[in-house]
Structure formats: structure tokens, C-alpha cells
Amino acid sequence: MRWTLKPNPETHRIAALKKALQVDDLVAKLLLQRDIVTYDEAKTFFRPNLDDLHDPFLMKDMDKAVERIESALSNKENILVFGDYDVDGTTSVALMSSYLKSRTDLVATYIPDRYDEGYGVSYKGIDFAEDNGFSLIIALDCGVKAVEKVKYAKEKGIDFIICDHHRPGSQLPDAIAVLDPKRDDCEYPYKELCGCGVGFKLIQALASREGKTIEDLVDYLDLVATALGADIVPITGENRTLAYFGLQVINTNPRPGIKAILAQIKKEEFTITDVVFIVAPRINAAGRMKHGNHAVTLLTEADYNLAAAYALDIDQFNTERRDADQRITEEALQQIEEQKEQERFTTVVYNETWHKGVIGIVASRLTETYYRPTIVFTKSGDKLAASARSVSGFDVYNALEACSSYIEQFGGHKYAAGLTLKEENYEAFKQAFEDEVSNTIDKSLLVPEIKIDAEIDLRDITPKFYRILKQFAPFGPGNMTPIFMSQNLKDTGYGKCVGEEDKHLRITVSQTGTDKLVCIGFGLGDKLNIVSNQKPFKAVYSIDENEWNGNVSLQLKLRDIKE
Structure with missing residues (x-):
């Protein structure tokens, strides 16, 4: 370690904040390290207020998204809410569909199958929309790079609204609206929302057109806080306010599905850490071991007794996930030990039988063990699919971008990404990734800090x-x-x-x-x-x-x- x-903040800054807040040097120092410099910033930090949330219409394309959804509601169009199979995706779908269902019955949800369709917007999902008369798809926590798929939908007369938080590619999809704070041309003041957070901004905008305030949407914040914790986004600025009030909902009046999960754990007060290690793994287990639909069903169920039965099923999925995770981690560790003929700056392992649903967790475990950028591959159809994890301070997304000539598809964040490639490119990619990391990483980052x-x-x-x-x-x-x-x-x-x-x-x-x-x-x-x-x-x-x-x-x- x-x-x-x-570094210590300057003495005069500590003295100024200490005087303004009437606190001791140590508290002032801790606040300054978190970029809290003034009395007003400290007040916002210690006393979050829902009024501090930004105007959703500051987000690029928000007006277009609201206009298209209002048109769909007026014209009684069928709306399909589409989301990824992880926690951020399933909570986003639960949030958006439950809000829209308060205004229309013509709403359905769609979670792609992790194994059959893979990550993000799928052609199968678009075909489902066409076959069942949906003219509008709202995609959450995915879609910002789905250029060809949105084009395919458009040819079928299906419009797309995208709510994403991943980095866009060089070209945006030709959707009605692309809501993503990470767009270069988006001037939204806070860039670190998760997918569910972007979805929440959309329902905030829609509700404002009905004359509703943020106070009317508080009950949705248990979902947002769960997504924020699970997706490991910064708990700063707007995310901190959303997490703060979301935790209040989780501890006082959570939706039946979350209440049923928490009932399995004997604890009086739940923190964001509990959300990360108790709630999120169970919701994730549905998409990993069975299907993400199970998570959406749990999170949208209004009857507590039914929710409790669904939560038991999901707890069983989580037990299966733990068993698979443990077995595959042991196999991966053995594979790494056998490869120790040379010093490496990366860990890349592959076994065609490994469960695709747990390779991300295994990648995290291997990163903790060897502390170097890690990718775990398995077979997925006629391709190889992988989860990548990084060490603090190193951008694995950029490293993958540098190796993109070997990759079919990839996406994600600085510290976590997913990718697919052809099996014949595996060895060449593995060497290219090793070369890229060894040439660009600061070697001190390979020791945990x-x-x-x-x-x-x-x-x-x-x-x-x-x-x-x-x-x-x-x-x-x-x-x-x-x-x-x-x-x-x-x-x-x-x-x-x-x-x-x-x-x-x-x-x-x-x-x-x-x-x-x-x-x-x-x-x-x-x-x-x-x-x-x-x-x-x-x-x-x-x-x-x-x-x-x-x-x-x-x-x-x-x-x-x-x-």
C-alpha cells in the first residue's frame, strides 16, 4: 500500500473557512479538500436542498424530448421504455415506466437479454417494438452510441429518445433527442449523473409541464439513490443531493420492492454503502443469472406481499451469482498463476465456459488481487465478450480506444468497460492492450494507494x-x-x-x-x-x-x- x-490547504483559506463556519481547523481542512470554500457551499453540503437541483431544461435536447413524449401521450401512442440489464438500467426503466403509467396505460418495458442480445439497444428490441405497435422508444442508460440501431428503427417509423450518461462516440444517433450531459455541446452544469439520474431529469421536466414540483417526485428518489450507489458515480453536486434525499426515502418509505430486499437484512438505518453491497448486488443478480425483467418487476410492484415473493427469488439468484463468482475467480487466479512466465502490466484471461453474468465481478476481484488493469473474456455466441476494470488513476476506456482496431464493439467509463471481439483477434488484442497499458500507465499506479x-x-x-x-x-x-x-x-x-x-x-x-x-x-x-x-x-x-x-x-x- x-x-x-x-496536501494541506493554504493556512489563510483554513482560517477564513474556520471563522465563517465557527468550526475547528481540522473540519475546515476536510471541507477545503472537498472544494468547499465558502459559507454558502458548506451550507449546501451539510444541508442539501431539493431546490438546489438544476433546471432540467438546461440539458441539451430536453425540450425536444418533452415535446415528443407529450405528443405521444396526447395521441395515445404506444411507448416502449428500454433499458440495460444492470442496476442503473433496471432502476431507470422502473422509474420512467412507473411515471409514464401515472399518465397513460399505453406503456411497456423492455430489458435486453444479456446472453441473446448483449449490452444496449438491440435489433431484437426494435423488432419487438415494430411487431407490437410501439412508435416511440425511450432508451435509458444506453443508446448514445447506437447510431445504426436508431437508424434501423427510424426506417421502421419508430422514434427514439435517448437518456444516457456514457461518453458519446464521434457521431450521435439520429434520435428525436439525445439527453447526455457528456455531450460536447451540452451545457448542463453537472456532468456526472448516472443513467437513472438523466431519466429523473426527464420526468422532472415532464412533471413541471403539469405544474408539479420536485416535491411531487420525491418517491422516485429511492430508485435514483440505488442507481447512484451501484454505478459508482461521484457523490458530489447534484448526485449528492439526489443520494441524500433518496436515502431518506429508502430509510422511511421505500417502494415495496426495495423494502422487501431490505427486510432480509436486520438493520435500522441504511447508508449508501449498504445500497452498494446489499441492494445493488441483488438487483444485478437478476440480469446476471436470469433476466433483468425480474428486477423491473420487483421494483415496480405495488403490492408488498408480491414484492416479498419476488425478492426471495432475486435473493436466490444472488446466491447462485456468488457461487459462480467464487468458482470462476478461483479458475481465473489459477490461469494467471500458470501464465507467470513474464512480467505483465495487465491481466487478460479467457475461458469459453465462464458465466457472462459474473465476469465483471470477477474482473473486479482480480483487480483487487493483482492491482493492474484487468479484462475477463468469455464466449458469447460467435464472439468473445469481456468486462474490463481498471486501477485508480488509469483510464481503461482510453486504452481500449487505442486498441479499437481489434474490437467489434466497446463502451463504458474510465474505470469499467465492456467489449466484444472476434475470437481470432483475441491474442492480438491481448498483446496490443498490454503494450498500450505498459507504454502509458504511471507505474506507481500499480501499487494500491x-x-x-x-x-x-x-x-x-x-x-x-x-x-x-x-x-x-x-x-x-x-x-x-x-x-x-x-x-x-x-x-x-x-x-x-x-x-x-x-x-x-x-x-x-x-x-x-x-x-x-x-x-x-x-x-x-x-x-x-x-x-x-x-x-x-x-x-x-x-x-x-x-x-x-x-x-x-x-x-x-x-x-x-x-x-
């Missing part, structure tokens, strides 16, 4: 300070959980390994003249020797709460320790 201490917000003493960790820290939530990219470092720590002598196979470390630390604090270090069991015999050590950690027998106390969640 590389420990990187973030912990970014440390501040070095503090244990005496700085007070209940008051923790109450303020909790208000920094919801956490996510762009606003990560604050990480601290302390030096000259000593274990009280009772440190021990805990958990299955002694994987975890539990110690009680003190610093000269301070109270003791309990620490838990997940996955750090092999570092017990560093703290044994009361040797001094330094630690990187976040601050957490521990509840035991009704008593709540502060504890440190260790990220790493060193002599």
Missing part, C-alpha cells in the same frame, strides 16, 4: 467531531469517507486475530496521554506481529461506531498499519 497524505485526509492524534477523536463527520455523508467518489493517520500508537497487549481463518485484526490502542480506542482491521490478521509486544506503529483508519449490548462507542476501522 502507498500512503499518500493529501490510500489517500489520507489528515494526520491527527487520538485526542482529536471526540463524540462531537464524529457527529460532524457523520454529516459529511453520503460518501462515495469525490466525497470519500475521511481517512486519518496517527503515529506512535501502541496496542495494550491484548491484540488478536479474529474471524474465519484469523483473517481480521482486533486491537485496543493508546497514544501517550490518551484514552484507549478499539480498532478492527478487516483482512489485516497477517499484520499482528507489527503490533505485538507493544511495539510502536502507525495506522491509517476511518472512524466508526461500534454497538455492543446497547452501548455505542467510537472505534477505528483500520485500513493499513506499518511499523
